[in-house]
Amino acid sequence: MSTCNLDHLNEEVVNKLESQREFLPASLYEQALSYLQRNPGQDELNRLFHLLKKYDLVSSEEQETRNRDMLDLWT
Template identity: 45%
Template sequence: MSNCQLDHSHEDVLKKYQSQKEFLPNEMVPLFNQFFAKEHTQLVLNEMFHLLKKYDLSSKDEKEQRNQQILTLLNNM
């Protein structure tokens, strides 16, 4: 992922998730629901935003890699 100097809000991450939801594995939906029900550090929000950013345009291999990183974040919340 590219390093971005912008801090992304909870709302930014939620909007990005909603725009990418149809491209994500269905089993992630309940985990994202739990994720958005909690507060997170700025670091976590930024990381999740960038994992979701342009997810739909990623190659199959890139999606698999992102899925693992997303699941790691979701399962550690």
Template identity: 50%
Template sequence: MSKCTIDHSLEDVRNKLSEQSTFLPQDIYEQCKLFLDESLDQVMLNEVFHLLKKYDLASDEVKEQKNIELRKLI
């Protein structure tokens, strides 16, 4: 995944998760919600945000890769 220099707030990440909720596998969505209740550093917030970013527009292959990465994080 590409990296960017913008720091995303917890609120940004929660909003992105909400936006993508209907496209994500239910287990990943639920685990991400719980994961975001933990005290996360900026690097982790950015990582989760970028995995969720444009999830709905991704090909099945890209979605599967994002799913693997999200499961590793959470």
């Protein structure tokens, strides 16, 4: 997964989450939405954005890895 030097706003991350909603496990989507409502820091926003980026296009193995990485953000 590539990284970039752009900071992503909470709104951008919510939009990215919404765009990937149908590809995410429902419970993970709900947890991510709840997490974003707690106003995470910039590093966490950037990390979540990039975990969601092109989620629908990666392999199921990569999706599982990203799912675990997302869970690590809020647990």
